[in-house]
Structures are given as structure tokens and as C-alpha cells.
Amino acid sequence: MSVAIRIQQVSKSFGAVQALDRVDLAIEPGEFFGLLGPNGAGKTTLISALAGLVRPDHGTLSVMGHDVQSDYRAARRQLGVVPQELVFDPFFTVRESLKIQSGYFGIRDNDAWIDEILENLGLTPKAHANMRMLSGGMKRRVLVAQALVHRPPVIVLDEPTAGVDVELRQTLWAFIRRLNEAGHTIVLTTHYLEEAENLCSRIAMLQAGRVVALDTTANLLRRFSTHTLRLRCRGEMPADLVLGAAQSGGWWSLPFDRYEDVEPMLARIREAGCGIEDLEIGKPDLEEVFIRVMQGETQGEGR
Amino acid sequence: MGHGFSTLLYKEVLRFWKVASQTVAAPVLTALLYLLIFSHVLEGHVKIHGVAYTSFLIPGLVMMSVLQNAFANSSSSLIQSKVTGNIVFVLLPPISYLEFFAAYVLAAVVRGVVVGTGVLLATCWFAPLGFVAPLWIIVFALMGGAILGSLGVIAGIWAEKFDQLAAFQNFLIMPLTFLSGVFYSINSLPPFWQQVSHWNPVFYMIDGFRHGFFGVSDASPWHSLAVVATCLALLTAFTLNLLKRGYKLRA
Incomplete structure (x- = not known):
């Protein structure tokens, strides 16, 4: 079986800033994978490269075996990205936005699935509301919904819970967990290490564009934390x-x-x-692991 | 061209239609005001190619509206999407650069033709129009709209802020459309400015368009067609190249 996401020797610099430095990662289908790192570590650049928004200087990336450059149509159909910025199109209602997004992926008559997503994200009462009228939390839900209209096997969420209330976090994670249980591969970046610890089975930590730790959550906790x-x-x-x-x-x-x-x-x-x-x-908690990894420890001082 | 293209086209048309009072009604009113003022001042004083001034002016105003609105549609849609960040909604799906180009330019042509038709309907009561060769009217409206739609795509991609787009519009598009024979025949200009006008592609768009109404024009419509078609081909190639490279859209 091919891997869900393969990232090989990917480097990218913006001017003098090395955003990604020879990043290698392979994520298996069905994994719940966490991508952690301080601000500016390269998480969003890596996700953007995967989504084709950023073109790497070196290296290749593929989604479900499809190269994101040479076979971009197939790769993008396999990938759903929830962007970090709270973006929306002020001209449309929630339902219009989702129908249009479905069309971009070549899907007609997607109403049954759109209804299901709306229901699962608690958006049904807002289906006919204009995007401008929604609260920040509701806009965030629509972003998640937009990433799911084409039922992508691989879903990437870039800090989906930044500045979001408790209720949405729980609704969101319950839904994402169900998708993961149904076989979807999930990649998550977050600054809430507790979330990552509870949800992710495997974690990569990025620092200054490099992968500085990569292991199962359990192993990381064992190695770096007591x-x-x-x-x-x-x-x-x-x-x-x-x-x-x-x-x-x-x-x-x-x-x-x-x-x-x-x-x-x-x-x-x-x-x-x-x-x-x-x-x-x-x-043991991930916060301690994170701090130790970022301070440059390469292995635990297990006792 | 797949369903992604037709959806993007639909979305672009729906976008301007939802705010039609700004995107359609306002430019129609502006053109009507030009007509009332200029025809009031000049009607009876000027005849061009044997055509009364108001009759001469109407096709010019129609075409100017087609061109300016085609440019406004693609450029403002793109700059708004870039500034607000929702451009990712069209960059994440499997839409090819060719589909992207075709959808934005075609939507621009639709806006231009809708506004142009509105201007025509609002102004045709003021003076007789010939409609001598409707095919020329259609060909020049579509090609002119596509050229300005392409320019709008270029400007929308290039500009990072609204004031940069405004500069593009005020210092390039406005002079080109105003100094193109909308309000006058270039034969009435001093020789120097006649020469300058012959280097303005917009002059050929308006002249060819007007030929469709009266069967007379400053230049031969075939000559105008050649100039306009060449411009369209060059701009299309240039814009497609920008999009293919992901210029300012994909870092």
C-alpha cells in the first residue's frame, strides 16, 4: 500500500530565510499525525507545498502516490486543506460557498454530502446565512466544511482551533476523530500540545525548517518526559x-x-x-517533550 | 474545460451580479450622463463621416463601457480575493491555469457585454443607430472585452494593494480608453495626435465596433480586426505564461 503523504528532501527558502531544510516525512494512510513547532518553524510552508500553494526549491511531495506538481489534479483531489487564516468569500452564503467549492473539484449534485457536513459541524441553522454575518467560530467551521466537500482521503488542518471556543473544539475534534476512524488520514498543526497529545498517534516536531523529532506520541513521551x-x-x-x-x-x-x-x-x-x-x-506531557526538543536535546535523560 | 471551469465562471458572474447596482447600473448611469452632456453641447455642431454627433457618440460610449467593465471585473475580483486571502479557494482545487484564465476572462466579457447592452438600451432612444453590420459589433465587443479582461487578470495578479490596481487603472486603462476616439473621430485631431492614436489598440476596438453600426470608420474594419486579434493573441499568451509560472499566486 502506498503512503498517504510522502515528503522527500523538500527545501524552500524565501530570500535569506530557509523556511524548509531537507524535510523528509512519510505518513501512512489512516494515521492521525501531528506537526508541531514554534511559530516560523515551517509548518505552514510545508502544508502549502503539499497543497501546491508553494513550490519547493528542491525535493518532491506526493499525496496518495500522486506528485503534487506533475500530477497535481489527482493530488489535489486527494487532499483537503483547512487554511490557518480565517478566510471567506463575502459574496456568498454558507451553502453557496460549499456548492461552489464542490464544483471546483468537478463535483455536481453534492447536496446530500453538504447536508451531512453541515449537520456534523453544527452549521445547519446557518446554511443560508451570508458568510459576512457569521462569527469567527462559525467561519472556521465553514473552512473545515469547504476542505471536506470532495471527501478527500487526506485532510490537513493548519491550526484549526486557534482562537476558537471550547464548544467548537469539541464538535470539531469529535467529527475529525470520526473521519479518522472511517479511514481518513489526518495531519494537524496546533499550538495546543494537549490536543496533539490526545489526538495524534505520531508526531513530527519542526524547528527552523528541519524535522528535529519524529516518533509515536507514546515514544516521545517516554523518551523525553518523566x-x-x-x-x-x-x-x-x-x-x-x-x-x-x-x-x-x-x-x-x-x-x-x-x-x-x-x-x-x-x-x-x-x-x-x-x-x-x-x-x-x-x-509525562507533550509540553515538556516539546520544550526539551526545542532546547536541542536529541534523546531523553530517562532515569 | 471541465466542471471546475464552469463553476469558476458561474461564481465570477454571480459575484458581480449580486452587486449589480454597483457593477451594472452605476456604469450605465455614468455613460448616460456622458451622452446627455456631450450631445447637448455638440449635437448640431458636429457631423462625423456624415453621422450626427449623438449617433456617433453612442457606440463609443457602449464600447468604452464594455472595455472598462471587463477590466474592472477580473482585476477587482482577483485583488479582492488576494487581499482577503480567499484566493486559496480557487488555488487548492484541481483547476488548471488554462481553466483559471478562461473563467476569469469569460466572466469579464460577460460583465462587459451586460453593461454594454445596458448602455445601448439606455441611450439608443436619443439618436438613430444603423446596425449595418451586426457581426462586426459582436466580434469587436467580444474581442475587446477579452483583451481588457486579460489585462484585468494581469493587473489583479500583479497588484498587491488596491492603490497599485488603481494606478494601473488610472494611468493606463483610463487614458487608453479616453484617447481612443470614443468622443471624436481621430481625423479631427492634429496629425501628431492622429499618429499617437494609431498606436492605441483601443482605438481599433472602438473604430471597428462603430463600423458595425454605420458602415463607416476611420480605419478599415479588417485592419482593426487584425490589430485587435494580434493584441488578444499576445496578451493571452503573456497571461497564460504568468499563470503557468504561478507568478505571485504560487510562491
């Missing part, structure tokens, strides 16, 4: 525990690997005469 015992206490922390610990704002953070390790740690603290005032256990 459990921590966080506590506030009166008295001296035992010297052997202080060694691996960090302190900030009166809280100690003590890293550990297995839950069995917690009890001996607490015992040592009690023996040292420390009175515990507050305590919590922190699980």
Missing part, C-alpha cells in the same frame, strides 16, 4: 533527593520512573523530618 512527584514541605529536603530535583516557587519536583518508587521517596522525606504540606503527581 513522571514527577511535586511537593511542598517544611524543613530540609534530604541531600540524595535534592540531587535530581528542581525547585521553584516553594515546590520541589522529584522525577521518577515507576509508581513503586514513590513510596521510598516519601519515606526518605519523612525520615529527614520534612513535613509535607501539599503533594501532587505530574504525568
Whole structure:
């Protein structure tokens, strides 16, 4: 089976800025893939290159086996892109926009599918509203709907939840999850690392146009992040525990690997005469992974 | 040409039709005002090729409206889409550069012809018109509309801001259309300006168009056709090349 997205040695510079630097990625059909990185890392440029909006200086990209340049018609039919900018055509209603977008993809009589998308995104009551009259969140939903009119097997969402309320986020993710379960390949960029952690099975991190980490979400968490015992206490922390610990704002953070390790740690603290005032256990999270990767760590300091 | 092309054409026509008061009614009113003022001042004083001034003026105003509105349609649609960012809606689908070009230019021709017909209907009551050779009328209206539609595509793609587009319109399109014999026969000009006018392709569009009404004109309609067809071919090739390269549309 061919891969859903293949990106090979793709480089692109805008003047002196190297936006993408020999990026290699292969995304399997049915994956829920996360593309993370700070602003300016090249995520949107990479998506634009995939969509044919940007022409790379070097390298090739393909969608479902179709080269995005030489076989662009087939490639674009396989791809649905939700752009980051909140764009809309002020001349049309929601339904007109979706019918027109279907036509661009060569599809006539798409009403049944348009109805289904509208329903799933909670847009049915707004179907005949002019685009100008919609709130930001509603416009965002229409952008998602527009990307789906041609039932693309590969769906790319470029920061779809930036500045969006909780209700839409949940509606959106429930729908995207269902599409993923139905076999659609999903690529997501987001600054909400919690979202990526919950949704994506595999993650690539970009920094200054290069892929600096690429692994399953579970492996990344394991490699770069640990459990921590966080506590506030009166008295001296035992010297052997202080060694691996960090302190900030009166809280100690003590890293550990297995839950069995917690009890001996607490015992040592009690023996040292420390009175515990507050305590919590922190699980590995993607934010820590992200920060460590961006700081240039190439492998975890697993304990 | 597939369904993508016909949808883009439909969308472009629907776009101007939805705001027809600005895109159709306003230019018709403007042309009518020109007619009332110029014919009031000049009717009875001037005859051109044996044609009364108001009769002479009407085809000129019709063609000027066709040309200016064809340009306005493609250029303003593209600049608006670029500035607001919704140009991605037509760049993401599998629409070829040829379909893209054909849809924008054809929609521009439709707008030009709709406005031109409106001007004709509003003004034809004021003076007798011949309609001697309707085929010339149609050929020059369509080709002139397509030329200005192409120029509109070029300007819309090139301009990054509305004021750049306005400059293109004010410093190129307006002088070309005004200094083309809309309001006068170039034979009434001093020799120098006659020579200059012969280098203005818009002169041939209007002269050929007018020939269809009265059967008389400054230049032979075949000569005008050759000039207009050459211009259209060159502009089409140039615009298609820009679109193929993705100039300012695909980075």
C-alpha cells in the first residue's frame, strides 16, 4: 500500500530565510499525525507545498502516490486543506460557498454530502446565512466544511482551533476523530500540545525548517518526559533527593520512573523530618517533550 | 474545460451580479450622463463621416463601457480575493491555469457585454443607430472585452494593494480608453495626435465596433480586426505564461 503523504528532501527558502531544510516525512494512510513547532518553524510552508500553494526549491511531495506538481489534479483531489487564516468569500452564503467549492473539484449534485457536513459541524441553522454575518467560530467551521466537500482521503488542518471556543473544539475534534476512524488520514498543526497529545498517534516536531523529532506520541513521551512527584514541605529536603530535583516557587519536583518508587521517596522525606504540606503527581506531557526538543536535546535523560 | 471551469465562471458572474447596482447600473448611469452632456453641447455642431454627433457618440460610449467593465471585473475580483486571502479557494482545487484564465476572462466579457447592452438600451432612444453590420459589433465587443479582461487578470495578479490596481487603472486603462476616439473621430485631431492614436489598440476596438453600426470608420474594419486579434493573441499568451509560472499566486 502506498503512503498517504510522502515528503522527500523538500527545501524552500524565501530570500535569506530557509523556511524548509531537507524535510523528509512519510505518513501512512489512516494515521492521525501531528506537526508541531514554534511559530516560523515551517509548518505552514510545508502544508502549502503539499497543497501546491508553494513550490519547493528542491525535493518532491506526493499525496496518495500522486506528485503534487506533475500530477497535481489527482493530488489535489486527494487532499483537503483547512487554511490557518480565517478566510471567506463575502459574496456568498454558507451553502453557496460549499456548492461552489464542490464544483471546483468537478463535483455536481453534492447536496446530500453538504447536508451531512453541515449537520456534523453544527452549521445547519446557518446554511443560508451570508458568510459576512457569521462569527469567527462559525467561519472556521465553514473552512473545515469547504476542505471536506470532495471527501478527500487526506485532510490537513493548519491550526484549526486557534482562537476558537471550547464548544467548537469539541464538535470539531469529535467529527475529525470520526473521519479518522472511517479511514481518513489526518495531519494537524496546533499550538495546543494537549490536543496533539490526545489526538495524534505520531508526531513530527519542526524547528527552523528541519524535522528535529519524529516518533509515536507514546515514544516521545517516554523518551523525553518523566513522571514527577511535586511537593511542598517544611524543613530540609534530604541531600540524595535534592540531587535530581528542581525547585521553584516553594515546590520541589522529584522525577521518577515507576509508581513503586514513590513510596521510598516519601519515606526518605519523612525520615529527614520534612513535613509535607501539599503533594501532587505530574504525568509525562507533550509540553515538556516539546520544550526539551526545542532546547536541542536529541534523546531523553530517562532515569 | 471541465466542471471546475464552469463553476469558476458561474461564481465570477454571480459575484458581480449580486452587486449589480454597483457593477451594472452605476456604469450605465455614468455613460448616460456622458451622452446627455456631450450631445447637448455638440449635437448640431458636429457631423462625423456624415453621422450626427449623438449617433456617433453612442457606440463609443457602449464600447468604452464594455472595455472598462471587463477590466474592472477580473482585476477587482482577483485583488479582492488576494487581499482577503480567499484566493486559496480557487488555488487548492484541481483547476488548471488554462481553466483559471478562461473563467476569469469569460466572466469579464460577460460583465462587459451586460453593461454594454445596458448602455445601448439606455441611450439608443436619443439618436438613430444603423446596425449595418451586426457581426462586426459582436466580434469587436467580444474581442475587446477579452483583451481588457486579460489585462484585468494581469493587473489583479500583479497588484498587491488596491492603490497599485488603481494606478494601473488610472494611468493606463483610463487614458487608453479616453484617447481612443470614443468622443471624436481621430481625423479631427492634429496629425501628431492622429499618429499617437494609431498606436492605441483601443482605438481599433472602438473604430471597428462603430463600423458595425454605420458602415463607416476611420480605419478599415479588417485592419482593426487584425490589430485587435494580434493584441488578444499576445496578451493571452503573456497571461497564460504568468499563470503557468504561478507568478505571485504560487510562491
